[in-house]
Amino acid sequence: MSTIFALSSAPGPAGVAVLRVSGPEAGRAVRALAGRMPEPRMATVAALRRADGTLLDRSLLLWFPAPASVTGEDVAEFQVHGGRAVVRAVLDELAAVPGLELAEPGAFTRRAFHNGKLDLTQVEALADLVQSETEGQRRQAMRQLEGALAERLERWRTEVLRALAHVEAAIDFAEDEVPAETLAAAAVHIHRLVPEMEETLTESGRGERLRAGLQIAIVGAPNVGKSSLLNALAGREAAIVSARAGTTRDIVEVRLDLDGVPVTLADTAGLRDSHDEIEAEGVRRADARARQADIVVCVFDAVAWPAVDARTLAWAGPEAVRVVNKVDVRPVSVEGVGPDRVWPVSARTGEGIRSFVQGLSATAHVRAGLAEEPGLTRVRHRQALSECVASLRRFLRGSEEVTLRAEDLRLGARALGRITGRVDVEDLLDVVFRDFCVGK
Numbered sequence: 001m002s003t004i005f006a007l008s009s010a011p012g013p014a015g016v017a018v019l020r021v022s023g024p025e026a027g028r029a030v031r032a033l034a035g036r037m038p039e040p041r042m043a044t045v046a047a048l049r050r051a052d053g054t055l056l057d058r059s060l061l062l063w064f065p066a067p068a069s070v071t072g073e074d075v076a077e078f079q080v081h082g083g084r085a086v087v088r089a090v091l092d093e094l095a096a097v098p099g100l101e102l103a104e105p106g107a108f109t110r111r112a113f114h115n116g117k118l119d120l121t122q123v124e125a126l127a128d129l130v131q132s133e134t135e136g137q138r139r140q141a142m143r144q145l146e147g148a149l150a151e152r153l154e155r156w157r158t159e160v161l162r163a164l165a166h167v168e169a170a171i172d173f174a175e176d177e178v179p180a181e182t183l184a185a186a187a188v189h190i191h192r193l194v195p196e197m198e199e200t201l202t203e204s205g206r207g208e209r210l211r212a213g214l215q216i217a218i219v220g221a222p223n224v225g226k227s228s229l230l231n232a233l234a235g236r237e238a239a240i241v242s243a244r245a246g247t248t249r250d251i252v253e254v255r256l257d258l259d260g261v262p263v264t265l266a267d268t269a270g271l272r273d274s275h276d277e278i279e280a281e282g283v284r285r286a287d288a289r290a291r292q293a294d295i296v297v298c299v300f301d302a303v304a305w306p307a308v309d310a311r312t313l314a315w316a317g318p319e320a321v322r323v324v325n326k327v328d329v330r331p332v333s334v335e336g337v338g339p340d341r342v343w344p345v346s347a348r349t350g351e352g353i354r355s356f357v358q359g360l361s362a363t364a365h366v367r368a369g370l371a372e373e374p375g376l377t378r379v380r381h382r383q384a385l386s387e388c389v390a391s392l393r394r395f396l397r398g399s400e401e402v403t404l405r406a407e408d409l410r411l412g413a414r415a416l417g418r419i420t421g422r423v424d425v426e427d428l429l430d431v432v433f434r435d436f437c438v439g440k
Contacts, residue, residue, distance in 0.1 A: 002101055003024055003026055003099050004021070004103035004107050005021040005102065006020060006107070008077075011087075016080070017087045018078070019090055019091065019094070021075065025098070029076060029094055029097045033078070033090070034047070034049075038061050041064060044061045048090060051093075056086070056093060057089075057090065060078075061076070062079070064077075067115070070117065071117065072111065109123055109126060119420040121144055121150045121419060121421075122144065122147065123421075125142075125149075125377075128377065129141035129142065134260050134261060136261045140207065140377065150420050157417060160190070160193070160392070160416065163187075163395075164409040164410060168406060171402055171406060186409075193392065197389050197392075200376065201376075201386060206368055206375050207369065207375035207376050208376070208377060213262035214262070214263045214295060214367055214368060215292060216293060216295045216296075217286075217297065218297045219297070220299035220312045224299045224301045225299060225301070225325035226267050228348060229325060230265055233265060233357065234254040251289055252266070252267040253265065253266050258360065258361050258364050259364070261365060266293070268286030290315055294367050296315050296321065297323060298323065299323045299324075321359070321360060322342045323342070326347075326348070327351060331344075380418075384418045384419045387411070391408045391412035392409070
């Protein structure tokens with residue numbers, strides 16, 4: 001196994017830069033630069049020097065002997081001053097140490113996986129944590145990194161293997177006429193698991209949506225104040241506002257942190273029939289965006305309230321968020337709670353905006369599943385769990401051939417194992433690690 005090194009902190013000038021070395025020659029690298037070995041897991045001030053004795057930098061040095069390290073190998077960390085010249089000089093000196101090579105992206109985490117320090121779900125969570133932009137994304141990544149998802153999957157896998165043991169007994173001891181209760185006991189385990197797995201699949205989009213961010217489409221008739229509402233939520237002039245109807249032709253997007261949930265707000269063209277080719281295309285795009293959105297915000301005009309635009313009303317189902325804008329022009333009275341709540345606002349004066357944002361945030365939290373059990377965060381998770389459920393359903397349908405029923409259970413357990421990396425993972429590793437930065 002080679003010894004790898006890289007800058008593990010962000011590139012560019014900083015107060016401190018962290019350089020990491022992992023592998024059997026990590027100790028040689030420490031002695032080459034610092035001239036001595038520090039006490040394990042104790043921060044030590046060390047003068048780093050070139051081979052000719054020239055002083056490079058004074059740094060904090062940490063030494064983690066295997067297997068009690070982040071990668072499971074001998075690991076050294078040099079915490080040097082974060083100037084580009086300092087970092088470059090230390091990296092050049094590490095490159096001159098025999099047996100060391102520059103790490104590729106994800107190499108440290110990949111070694112941690114191979115040495116049993118992390119499973120694949122935790123590897124993916126670490127990547128999500130590094131890339132997290134909002135509190136909700138951080139919380140989801142931390143739950144997964146702490147093993148919440150892996151524990152759930154491993155519990156399911158253990159139950160499937162337990163059922164498989166019963167079926168294997170029926171195969172191995174067929175001559176002794178193992179009673180039918182043996183297979184029945186296996187079926188009991190699986191009957192209990194399948195609904196739980198299917199419920200997770202039903203909600204699987206939540207974890208993926210939180211990673212990527214929710215899509216919110218603002219729809220309504222022309223001139224009801226959709227662009228003004230977008231600007232009020234964004235806190236800046238993101239969309240052009242005009243008294244002239246039909247000025248929004250294309251979709252205007254704004255990225256926001258909505259109380260921990262990343263969202264993309266989309267201001268769309270006013271919903272109406274038009275003979276103008278460009279406006280008609282804008283309306284078509286608005287309709288398509290609303291169909292794809294996780295949350296639809298339907299905007300109505302207070303001047304006409306309670307009369308509403310029929311085309312907008314078609315989108316204002318129980319799942320849509322409804323807003324009555326321009327209450328500064330004509331105050332309105334709205335009633336109702338829960339999914340039927342209507343939010344009176346004035347995008348021009350800001351009246352009611354704070355209350356509306358709180359309600360929209362609550363809806364976003366529900367759609368993103370922040371308070372839910374640890375969910376699936378990758379397409380590959382959902383695909384593997386779907387394969388598992390299909391295999392277990394075949395088992396429950398019951399083939400007369402016991403060996404085929406055992407194979408269904410094996411396939412189910414193998415599909416679960418692919419999520420955490422217990423089995424058949426080599427073809428997944430490049431996909432999992434390709435987005436890592438150097439030094440992780």
